[in-house]
Amino acid sequence: MEIFYMEEWFDKAIIYQVYPKSFKDSNGDGIGDIRGIIEKVAYIKSLGVNTIWVNPMYVSPQVDNGYDVSNYFAIDESMGTMEDFEELVKVVHDHGMKIIMDFVLNHTSDQHPWFQDAKNNPHSLYRNYYLWSKGKNGSEPNNWGSFFGGSVWSRVHKNDSEYYFHLFNKHMPDLNWKNPEVQQSVTDIAKFWVAKGIDGFRLDAFIHISKADFNQDYISHEKHPLAEPYYANRSEVQSYLRYFTSELRKEKPDIYILGEASSADINLALDYSNPQSNLCDQVITFRLFADKLKNPIVNLPSEFQPVTLDVQLFKKQMAEWQANMEGICYPTLYWSNHDTARLISRYGDSDYPINSAKALATVLYLQRGVPIIYFGEELGMQNAYLDRFEQFEDQNVDDFANIALKNGISKNKILNMLNSTHKMSARNVMHWSKKDNFGFSNHDPWIGGKSTDVNVDEEDSQSDSVLNYYRELLKIKQSNLYSIGKETIDNCEDPIFSFSRSYNNYEAKVIVNLSCDSQQYQLDNEMKNGKRILSEGQLQIKNGNIQLGPWSSIIIESKEK
Ligand code: GLC
Ligand code: CA
Numbered sequence: 001m002e003i004f005y006m007e008e009w010f011d012k013a014i015i016y017q018v019y020p021k022s023f024k025d026s027n028g029d030g031i032g033d034i035r036g037i038i039e040k041v042a043y044i045k046s047l048g049v050n051t052i053w054v055n056p057m058y059v060s061p062q063v064d065n066g067y068d069v070s071n072y073f074a075i076d077e078s079m080g081t082m083e084d085f086e087e088l089v090k091v092v093h094d095h096g097m098k099i100i101m102d103f104v105l106n107h108t109s110d111q112h113p114w115f116q117d118a119k120n121n122p123h124s125l126y127r128n129y130y131l132w133s134k135g136k137n138g139s140e141p142n143n144w145g146s147f148f149g150g151s152v153w154s155r156v157h158k159n160d161s162e163y164y165f166h167l168f169n170k171h172m173p174d175l176n177w178k179n180p181e182v183q184q185s186v187t188d189i190a191k192f193w194v195a196k197g198i199d200g201f202r203l204d205a206f207i208h209i210s211k212a213d214f215n216q217d218y219i220s221h222e223k224h225p226l227a228e229p230y231y232a233n234r235s236e237v238q239s240y241l242r243y244f245t246s247e248l249r250k251e252k253p254d255i256y257i258l259g260e261a262s263s264a265d266i267n268l269a270l271d272y273s274n275p276q277s278n279l280c281d282q283v284i285t286f287r288l289f290a291d292k293l294k295n296p297i298v299n300l301p302s303e304f305q306p307v308t309l310d311v312q313l314f315k316k317q318m319a320e321w322q323a324n325m326e327g328i329c330y331p332t333l334y335w336s337n338h339d340t341a342r343l344i345s346r347y348g349d350s351d352y353p354i355n356s357a358k359a360l361a362t363v364l365y366l367q368r369g370v371p372i373i374y375f376g377e378e379l380g381m382q383n384a385y386l387d388r389f390e391q392f393e394d395q396n397v398d399d400f401a402n403i404a405l406k407n408g409i410s411k412n413k414i415l416n417m418l419n420s421t422h423k424m425s426a427r428n429v430m431h432w433s434k435k436d437n438f439g440f441s442n443h444d445p446w447i448g449g450k451s452t453d454v455n456v457d458e459e460d461s462q463s464d465s466v467l468n469y470y471r472e473l474l475k476i477k478q479s480n481l482y483s484i485g486k487e488t489i490d491n492c493e494d495p496i497f498s499f500s501r502s503y504n505n506y507e508a509k510v511i512v513n514l515s516c517d518s519q520q521y522q523l524d525n526e527m528k529n530g531k532r533i534l535s536e537g538q539l540q541i542k543n544g545n546i547q548l549g550p551w552s553s554i555i556i557e558s559k560e561k
Contacts (some may be wrong), residue, residue, distance in 0.1 A: 006273050007149050009098070010200070010256040010281055011330055012483045015056070015372040015473055019338050020057055020079055021065060022292045022429045032429070032440070034080035037381045041091050043456065047105035047378055048474030051098045051257070053202050057085070058104075059336060060459045061111050063171040065427070066102075068109035072189040086376055089197045098199035100256055105186050105244070106205045107172040113140060115173050119156045119164075130173050131165035133214045142215045144231065145224035146170075146555055147423030152224075152231075160329070167231060177209040177418070183230075187247045194248060200256025201242075201248075204282065207268075208259050210236035233261075233268055243280050249278070258332070260284045266324050273329040282370055284332050287392055288315035288321065299407050303398050304421045309347040311494045311514050319489040326486065333364045334372035342426045345383035349516055353380055353452075355551035358536045359467045363497045363512040365477055368487040373470075376430050380466035381460055384428035386418050386450030392424045409467040431455040439449050463544070472534055476555065483525075496521055496548070507556045513548035523556070530558035 024036030032058065044052060056066035057079040066076065075085050092099040092283070108115060118126040140153040141163055153163035154170040165174045175182050190201065211231045218227035248255050259280035266289055272280045290313035294306040321331050337344040349356040357380035365371040373421040384391060389401050397418060404414045419425045428451050432439030438455055458501055459465035476482055486504030492498050495515035501508045509527050513519045523530075523544035537552025546554065 013051045013370045015051045016050045017053045019055050028443045030443040031078045033447045034084040034425045045095045053100045056102045070111040070174045086366050100200040103201040104204045106208050107174045109172045128179050128474050131176050132162045142213045144227040173223045181349040183243050188242050206259050207233045210234040225478045232304045259283045266523040322487050328334045331369040333369045336374045339423045341421050342383045352551050359512050359551040366482050378470040382427035382452045384451040386449045433457040509557050516550040519548045530556040533557050
């Protein structure tokens with residue numbers, strides 16, 4: 001049977017991710033807020049994006065910067081009011097853009113009334129909203145490890161016989177999605193926001209909503225190993241989620257469901273985003289990246305060791321994803337977000353920060369799929385430098401630092417490693433201008449750290465800035481050729497990454513040098529007489545032979561294949 005795919009608005013989405021706490025502070029308390037975003041909607045529009053994703057703004061004790069929600073029906077005071085939110089939705093729509101909200105459905109805050117009621121009363125109506133289990137031999141029910149370090153199990157009181165389950169922080173108990181009441185309650189919350197006029201959701205950590213039986217340890221020598229087969233991508237995830245998504249699509253048929261599926265490989269990503277599954281429209285996976293340790297240090301966990309992009313592997317993976325999703329759904333294309341280091345700190349070239357910023361944007365965003373740009377990336381902003389281990393607020397960092405110190409690595413060196421890899425350093429505030437605190441606020445920002453001094457004001461007026469390059473690039477991205485057109489990735493010599501796009505009788509070739517050394521590329525005959533659409537860096541072209549200088553790129557189009 002042939003499947004006909006109906007075109008949807010989000011096939012051509014170009015997303016800008018706003019981390020509200022760090023974007024713009026309107027009332028001088030050092031915390032970004034909704035009125036700050038409203039002030040900057042026109043700026044966001046000027047980039048050429050058409051969709052804004054905002055990280056959580058619900059009422060939250062902020063143990064995990066808003067991912068610990070204690071009231072889903074209201075806006076956190078630090079962010080503003082419900083009226084501010086309604087105005088934001090209106091202003092974004094008036095600018096011809098869409099807005100999607102982050103939605104946290106795997107867990108709540110321990111301050112949420114459901115948990116507050118459940119925690120002291122085994123007969124509470126909400127007890128079965130969470131996951132409880134009796135300890136084993138005087139200790140936790142099993143050895144499963146939390147993503148934030150330690151066990152997934154905690155007790156409300158030291159002597160309780162039952163433990164509750166938390167995949168993340170112990171102040172974020174997981175919901176029991178097996179319970180139909182949970183499915184319904186969570187869906188009702190989502191409907192409330194759909195009624196406010198939002199256009200979709202980014203579903204936080206949805207792949208974890210099903211858990212295996214608790215009476216089994218994960219096979220490992222570690223004390224608390226990550227036990228993903230027991231709590232990630234289990235098949236029940238799909239049936240639980242289908243209830244949620246189909247209910248929402250009844251309310252709003254063109255709702256956009258962007259799922260965070262961090263560990264989904266291509267097959268799972270297809271299960272989740274194939275339109276026939278009626279689950280997500282697209283997923284964000286961490287599996288697209290191809291990291292190579294820069295200077296591997298044995299005896300040290302790889303998690304916070306600096307990496308570079310493994311071009312060959314990246315090509316292979318992109319090719320696999322593109323080939324499999326062709327005609328079915330679209331991959332999301334992103335380099336960074338609030339959970340990773342900023343692009344230039346991660347994969348950029350410190351000798352060529354501007355050129356590498358432009359080259360990396362070109363090589364990813366012109367591919368088939370939906371770009372997601374983390375705020376500040378369009379300036380070439382880098383991670384801030386945090387100079388105390390505590391500032392990372394991460395047990396895994398403390399463990400890493402202890403091992404590294406024991407191995408004789410200096411504190412400075414450890415901090416350098418952490419600052420080029422850790423998510424906290426990437427949550428630094430937006431650089432608007434040369435003013436104090438980068439024009440983000442007239443108060444010290446909630447998060448400190450030294451950062452590079454690029455800013456919107458200056459880049460706006462420089463024709464060769466990263467900012468203006470992003471604007472040109474995204475203008476190009478808007479056409480069918482670069483959004484929904486077909487893609488073929490070339491088997492060319494690394495570190496050149498080149499690919500073709502085609503749509504009707506248009507064809508384009510994108511060629512990018514992902515290194516600081518000069519490279520050669522030979523155009524084939526059809527492209528020799530093509531038109532140069534955009535290029536960056538040092539380039540020489542003679543008879544179809546292109547010499548590409550450090551981190552340079554070129555886009556050529558020809559009509560009539
Ligand atoms: C997601 C979020 C991350 C958060 C976690 C728990 O991975 O992106 O920031 O800590 O879920 O909600
Ligand atoms: Ca504020």
